Structure formats: C-alpha cells, structure tokens
Amino acid sequence: MLILGAGLAGLAAAHRLGSGFRIVEKDARPGGFCQTEQRDGFWFDRTGHWLHLRDPALRSLVRDLLGDNLVELHRSARIFQNGRFTPYPYQVNTHELPPEVAADCVLGFIDAQLGPGGAALRAREPVTFGDFIRRHLGEGFARHFMFPYNEKLWTVHPDELLAAWCGRFVPRPTLEDVVRGALGIVNEAGYNQTFWYPREGGIEALPRAFLPRLGGPLDLAVAPVSIDWRGKTARLSDGRVLPYRALISTIPLPDLVRLCEGAPEEVREAAGKLSATVVTYVNVAARGTAPAYHWVYFPEGRFPFYRVGSASAVYPALAPSGTRSFYVEFSHRGELSPRLAETQAIDGLLACGLLRSPDDLLFAFAREIHGAYVLYDREYPAAKKAILDFLAAAGIESCGRYGSWEYGGMEDAILGGRAAAERVLARVGR
C-alpha cells in the first residue's frame, strides 16, 4: 500500500493500517502543516495550531500518542475594532462595543429572526455564505464584523462563497444569547473554547508521536512524478517505480489529478477550477510579558492582516522568559512581498498596542503558505465531484485537508486518514 504525504492524515492512515505500507513525502521532514520552527529560544508553528478535539475516540488516540505531553487550555480571544479589544465571539459580546454599533447588531439580529427584513431569507436555506450571515446573524453583525472580517480571510466577499462549509465553524447564537451578550451577561459560545497543545516540542510533537509506532517505511524528500492508476504503479522523483495494491493520497487534490497519467480532460479542467488563498504569516519576537489574549481578529480595513495570535500568551514555554511572540496572518491571492508583510505586521502591532514600542522588537520574519484556505466558491461542488468520481473509479483514496479539499482542522485530518485506511482494509485487506 502506498501513502502520499506524511502530514497528520498520511501518518494517521499509516498508523491505522498498521503494516504493509510505504509513505512517500516530498518534504525532508514529516508533519506537513504541523511543523514547528525554532529560533533563538522561540517556538513558531505555522501560525496557531491549537488542537480542538470533539471526537472522544480521537481524544483517546491523542492522549495515547502524547501521554503526559499534553496541556489543556482555555481560549482567550478578542476582536480589535473601534480602538478597543472586545471579547470573542462578537455575536454574544456586543456590550463592550460602541452603543450605536451594538444597537445595529441587536436590532439587525431581531429583524433577521423575527422581523420583515428577514422574512425572505427565513423562507429558504441560505445558498451563499453572505446569505447565511444575513439569515442567522442579521445585517448589523454582517456589516460591522462578519463581512469585513471574512472578506479579509477568504479574499472574496461572502456573497461569492457557498454556505455549505460554515455550519460547524460559525456559531449561531440564539436571541437570548444576543440579548444577554448586549447587556454584558457573560456568555461563552463557539466551537473552540477549550483546546489542547503539546507540553513540549510545539505542535510538531503530534506528528512525531506517530513515528515510532509506524509499521512501515517513510521515504522523505521524494515525490511521485506520475501515477499509472490503471497499472497501479507510481513513478518517483528518485527513479523508482513502486507498484501498489491501494493508494491513499493526502497531497492537494489538484496536484494529485496532475500526476494521474491519462486523467480525463474534464477532470483536469475541474482541477483547474479549484482555488485557495495564500497565507503569509509574520513571526514576531519581542521583549516584555505576553499580552493576555491568545488571538485577536481584525475586521477593520486599516489593518491588512486578519488575525494576530500570540503563542507565548497561550503557552509561555514557547518563548524565553521576559519575551513574547506573535504570529500575524495575511490572506491574499496575488503577491505579497515578505518585507512588506513584516513592515505591515510591526506597524499594525504598534498601532493596536500589542507591541508597545519599536524598541521591544527582537526580530520578525515572514513565511508563506500556498493553498491555505480552499475557496468554497460556485465552481467548488461540481469540480470536486468530478474529481472524486474519477478517483473512486481509479481506486484512489484521497483524504486530509487538501486531499479532501476542504476547511478542516487537525482532528479532521487524522479522522480522514483513519477512515481512508479503513476503507482500504475493507477493500483489499492487509
């Protein structure tokens, strides 16, 4: 059995298979998006990588893998707007906003739920993400937070995206939640209030924990150059041709299609229609104590980034004592030069007060993630279906965040890898 990619999905698939497989990973190091970089005593993940574990079986697996090397943490997230930090989620915390903004949000919510303005949207399921926001949150929340923030994150207006992706990720408050939130009655909501993180080793400790338990080889710094899906062989960059009984791929879906020799033209065209944003993040190291906030959302256009997190605020061991760290995240589709991102990150940190003085800065450096957030646009459903139908007929299992071409977390990647392995075991046995 052949597994492409040694991120969490590939490693979880291998772990579930137990033996009889080979993993081929193009990078010199396993972990995929769960790699941790160290510099001068600071630990930087590829932006915040906090483990949200909903599935009890997965919690047990992660506990089994990491043992004592796991800490439980409680979210402290904020939104920066109108010159102040207000609690997240926005929808149930309007009491700290300027009164006219809070009134807009609450009245818009009531209209969406009960009033004449929301009647048309209530009559049908929302198709676009924009309609989902108007329907479930109302015009005020849309205008003041959801539209500007999401346009920065996704690089397109929510009206250009489908509603299908967001059910699990966008908290939908009740009228009671919104009213209590407007009156300042503490009200926690959302999917990620509690999360976990390795005590040592950064998030990379999680993929690394799989390694001693793998019952098969992991080839690093080698990639497939073509896949003969009819003959069930993969040609690798080092010249080898590997026959396989079953293929599990966790590499990005469009890349997999490009590798498949003789894939039908309509499938190749479909692969060309899938798109994703690029995230540039700037890691910043500074003197001083950590800010209290784990991460902060920035909806206002004067800040070019959408979010700033502080790994050292979440877990102080990620920075030397007396210092703190930030990751500043920009989403884009065209070019963003690393130098410009670094300058804008530092200017923004100073403007909002997370960094008190330029003299506190120790260093900053930018990194880029290609294909960070897949776009659930109008092309998405038909294009993805055409590809998955072809792969099913070719007997290829594609899983993981980019193998499934979806918005999901580490938990989803592990679950996806395990499920793919189970399907393979059911189909071809060990």
Ligand SMILES: Cc1cc2nc3c(=O)[nH]c(=O)nc-3n(C[C@H](O)[C@H](O)[C@H](O)COP(=O)(O)OP(=O)(O)OC[C@H]3O[C@@H](n4cnc5c(N)ncnc54)[C@H](O)[C@@H]3O)c2cc1C
């Ligand atoms: C900015 C950002 C922030 C995130 N924050 C969180 C968070 O806080 N919490 C959370 O749970 N999740 C978070 N995630 C999601 C999480 O990173 C992913 O869900 C998970 O790491 C995906 O694992 P994977 O194995 O599916 O994919 P990947 O990690 O991408 O692994 C795929 C592997 O395949 C390899 N590969 C690619 N092409 C080839 C090829 N041609 N041949 C061989 N190998 C190849 C890659 O090098 C990689 O190692 C975040 C993601 C991003 C982008």
